[in-house]
Amino acid sequence: MLKKFSKVLITLMMILGVTTMISAEEPIPAPYVSIDKAFGTGLISETLIGTEIDVTGFVSWVNGYVFQTSPQTRTIQGLRSLELLVNGTLVTELPFGGTNGLQPIELGSRGTHGAEFALPWTIPMDAEVGDKFVLRVIAKFHTSQGNFTSDDLEEVEIIADLTFYVVPMAAPNVAELILKFNGVDQRYGKGRAGGNFVQEVAHFMGKVRNVETPLPTDFAGENKEFYNELEDRYEGRAEYRLAVLNFLNAHPLLGSLIMPCDEFFNSYGEVVCP
Structure with a gap:
């Protein structure tokens, strides 16, 4: 009987995207979210179809960091939540803090706050060799705002994407x-x-x-x-x-x-x- 692994850690190259422009005058490092790097080719075996995997990575933020699209500004006040979307569909949401939420880690010398995360997702049973999956992790941050109307968003999003393909067994x-x-x-x-x-x-x-x-x-x-x-x-x-x-x-x-x-x-x- 062919054995399947019940858990794997997905890793791939992180593609960083930001929904608003970053002011060059603000402190570095900027808030970011990344997905761990493994399965560097972006290929996973068909033997993992139907198994639950953990999309793991790291999210970091700097309280007080300013995002700006002149004359509007948003100041980071802290992480709100992480979301995992697969091919555009939300599959997992993880709040920050609380009993069941993401817990912070002090990064000390880097002068930032951050947390490691693991967002579970089960590869569909009907997946086939050649199928393509685009995984997106969205980090949502609380903000304070200046020069914003009531219609403006109350949060800033940082996005990390990864793409992988299902390939034949080895x-x-x-x-x-x-x-x-x-x-x-x-x-x-x-x-x-x-x-x-x-x-x-x-x-x-x-x-x-x-x-x-x-x-x-x-x-x-x-x-x-x-x-x-x-x-x-x-x-x-x-x-x-x-x-x-x-x-x-x-x-x-x-x-x-x-x-x-x-x-x-x-x-x-x-x-x-x-």
């Missing part, structure tokens, strides 16, 4: 499903003479370079996905699964494994092939 997961489909245990032998087919696949990842470039490939000369620029999505490559099958069949104890159908892979071994 070689060890492919190997596990091929073995399951063929009724073969991934472990073989006993003691020093024993081994694990899936572990051997994992150890071989990245060791064969592309024949046309000096770059390593995902597995045995094949990469597991390609970017479809026209549709802005990543798509799997059948050659990658075939490379895993050929690697397994080259093992002295194997040799007659057959490839499962797509439905078997897509259901992580739960759907019987027609």
Whole structure:
């Protein structure tokens, strides 16, 4: 049975945006919100579909910092809340302070106040390879205002965005499903003479370079996905699964494994092939 991780930490490059202009005369550093950097490529495995992930990061602010769009000004008085939106839909809101809210951390030498955050979100069960998700964290700050009318907003927003794509499973997961489909245990032998087919696949990842470039490939000369620029999505490559099958069949104890159908892979071994 293919195991899924119940929790992962999402990390990606932070893209910082501010909803109003910052006065150059005001103190630095400015308030900001960032999303932790991991999964640096912006790709996550399809094996995480249906699992809850934590979008983690850091928010910082300077009380008294002024945002200005002349002649209007807003002065930061403190953090109000954090919001997580996925593809434009609000999925999590975290207030600042209180029993269940975000708690502050003193940053000392940096002269600012801040807090680490973890905003939960479950990747939808109907997500598929190639799907694109845009996650946005919005930090809302209380402000005092000058030269503002009653129609003006009473808060300032700082925004951090990240985008990631769902991509095909890696070689060890492919190997596990091929073995399951063929009724073969991934472990073989006993003691020093024993081994694990899936572990051997994992150890071989990245060791064969592309024949046309000096770059390593995902597995045995094949990469597991390609970017479809026209549709802005990543798509799997059948050659990658075939490379895993050929690697397994080259093992002295194997040799007659057959490839499962797509439905078997897509259901992580739960759907019987027609």
